[in-house]
Amino acid sequence: MQLLRLGGAIGLVLARTVLHLPKLDRRELGRSLFLFGYKSMPLAVGTGALIGSTVVLQAGVYANKFGTRQYTGWAAGYALVWEFGPLLLGLMLAARIGARNAAELALLSVNGQIEGLRGISLDPFRILVVPRVLASAISVTALSTVTFLVAIAWEGISAYFTLSLPLRVFFNSFSELLGVGDLAGGILKSLAFGTAIALVSTAVGLRATGGARGVGQAAASAVVMSCGSIFALDFLLTPVLMRVFGT
């Protein structure tokens, strides 16, 4: 029941976002892009470095076991671009963007400031919701490319140190066996995750009630629901994207 209601709220936010898209507030969009995108850069770079080195660390054991060291670049890159890059970045940004967005909107709606905006005939969707949804989708997509870049560089470096695999061999197998389609699959996944984070956290934030406690609860449940919806989207999108872009 609760889930159904939340699903409806997310659908409403999505529909109203699309309807209000032409009347977007440019300055709010810039502010949200700075907050969501630029300020999350260190997180994206750190995540990329950690995933890249961990994936190679674990894949390297099997590369030695099966005697397929020269394919490490492909295997690690494939796992990174299709699955671990978008998924882990999505979870991280759900925590960062989702919690912040939900807390801010919950604070506004608990204090009656949303009604205040309506009272002076400003549309809260135009200033508060549409720019954030758009900014979150753009930021997560852009940050995913940064994460991929950093993670692939770290994969090369840690393959060099743990497997003593020359960088050229690593990147050869990487560039020969992976195509633009693989990259597009990963980036589209991130776009979907970014949109989901914004829609879920907006819906949760606007529904918050009950004073200061409600703000904390909204932030917490926004993170949990965003994470849940990211896993569900991952499950739904992977077969579809693999059929379209898969090599």
Added chain:
Amino acid sequence: MSELLRVSGATLVLFARTLRSIRREGLSFRQTLVQAYALGASSALLVGMGMTFFGVVVTSIAYAQARKYVGNVTILGPAYFELIVREFAPMMTALLAASRSAAATSAELGAMSVNEQIEALELSAADPIAELVAPRLVASVLSMPALSVIGIATASISAALSVTYLFHADGWSFVDPRFIERGDVLCSFVKSVLCGAFIPLIASVRGFAARGGAASVGDAVTLGVVGACMGCLVIDFLVAATFLVIGL
């Protein structure tokens, strides 16, 4: 950089103070049980659902890799099972539980701290660390390995089922423990215990540091969850590297 040092220092100090307060004041069994339910048991559904989806996605990755190069997906089965036990399940479980329990902890402690309830506890001669942090730390350390087992079980079962019914190959190769050694289980266990200890500590540090109004509670939640997720990734990497170096 100095922020990073300050936060990791605060986490270590809080860990030491929590251990000392457990020795001095004892541990409330009842509170620990309540927190084990709030942080552990109520994350079980999230972890189970998430890892079920994850198992299907992992097998579709394995299938795509196998089709290109190995030929038969069942050859990769035992290796992927070892990877699930050793790497994916502890990491993903920790991240999911981190987002849930760190958000809950820092929201609650942040709200208490903003409303000056922490000071009220101190005034009535109660130790807020023994009352609030110690039960969470113990409960989380105990429940994280259990959640990780749930994660391993659901991910492997959904992997086996999806290979059998989606790709029409022998799914039981994905629960074939041929490569599992003592080191894999130990590595998985160490990861989940360390993440279980780290998550409530960083969330409490961020919660206690909240000052001002309701906005700072939201900030505390953001910082707590991001710190917990990032910390789990770092712990995962460090443990994996350590086990690789000592060769287990």
